[in-house]
Amino acid sequence: MTTYYSEEHEWMTVEGDIATLGITAHAAEQLGEIVYVEQKEAGDTFGKGDEIGVVESVKAASEIYAPVNGEVVEANEVLTDSPATLNEGAEGDGWLYKIKLTDQSQLNDLMDLDAYKAFIG
């Protein structure tokens, strides 16, 4: 099990061809208190860079862009009624999706934790 990070402040923990995807604690903190999360549904497919959801804080709406190609296996329904879960556990209970990876080679473009830490300074 390896965790990858994107420059769009997403994390992805990969097991085989299934990944759990969320936004980083750093991103959640920057967004502020989250009041609404709009998600794709199971079965939706997407390409790297596609918008796959919207996270809204009190202040503003922020789009989530896919770090890789894939298909939604499961959207975290907890976020529908408790969007604040994203603030409380962005890299835990506040995950956004379980996805099926369709191009494993794209993982090479992502960062590991040390690189991400350096990236956010």
Next chain:
Amino acid sequence: MADAPKRTPLYDLHVELGGKMVDFAGWEMPVQYPMGIMGEHKQCREKAALFDVSHMGQVILRGENVGEKLETICPQAFKALKEGKARYGFFTNEQGGIMDDLIVANAGDHFFAVVNASMRHQDIPHMAKHLDGVEVTELFDRALVAVQGPKAEDVVGTLCPAARDLKFMETILGEINGVECRISRLGYTGEDGYEISIPEDKASDIARAFLADENCEPAGLGARDSLRLEAGLCLYGNDIDNDTSPIEASLIWAIQKRRREEGGFPGADRIQREIAEGTERKLVGIKPEGRAPARHGVEVQSTDGENIGVITSGGFGPTAGCPVAMGYVITAHSAPGTKINLLIRGKAQAAEIVSLPFVQQNYKR
């Protein structure tokens, strides 16, 4: 090239308190502090919050019959404004649109006005041009601090007992820690509270003195916006502007009876006609049924999918506990209870027209 953002006399205090500074109308202002917008909003509704509003324009109007002359550019009854009283008003243009909204107080030997930060550059020359024989002086050496919330009377009254005796929309000169300040019982949060004009070199000391009260915490522009939205108060540039008339904006309450009848202000033709005949569109409260906030610019549709208006202010209401919004809709669809749709990111979301405000106003009458 835009000029570097200006700083208020409380800038250092904001940074010290952990304020997240953003550029707002050319000013470097705190959008929030570590407590967060939600917490700061609730702090103001439940206890007291301190806001720096020094970016707003403070103006002294000195001369003969200032109130009467103001009536030539505003549809408010300022001639009858008694000493020690303040009144909400706006400048109208010849087309009956709103050029800016403001607060005007009769301070005895002069009038004191507060205008929006983003409109200072327009309003000051506008007043200087039209208020014949009135000396219009913009104050650059004073801070403006708002202390708002049910505990504001205690927070301010502890340092200035005379402030306790003020009623809503009353103003006095009072001493706070030996410094003469203009203390006005008003604000833009829907809560009881004060706006206090302080000499710039004393502003930080006095703000710290208020914040030393266990019931008072700093709040930023984020909370200020969600508070005024829940209270159903218009934001200039969003909900009202040069193209919206005060009647469309449901601001008829701010045009006193004599002025409605007599006219004599810019755009009176349109405004008096709209008072008599109604308007084609109207500013209303809008409550989305789901959790998705509907923000500025979202299209409003009838349940049949017809475009009937637009959201002008919207977001999440921390006290209401749900998304809240205001916008203009065609008058035929403006009755509270009317079901509508909001086109959010291309998807129609159910919503309803509701009466404003979303949260009951809590003024000390």
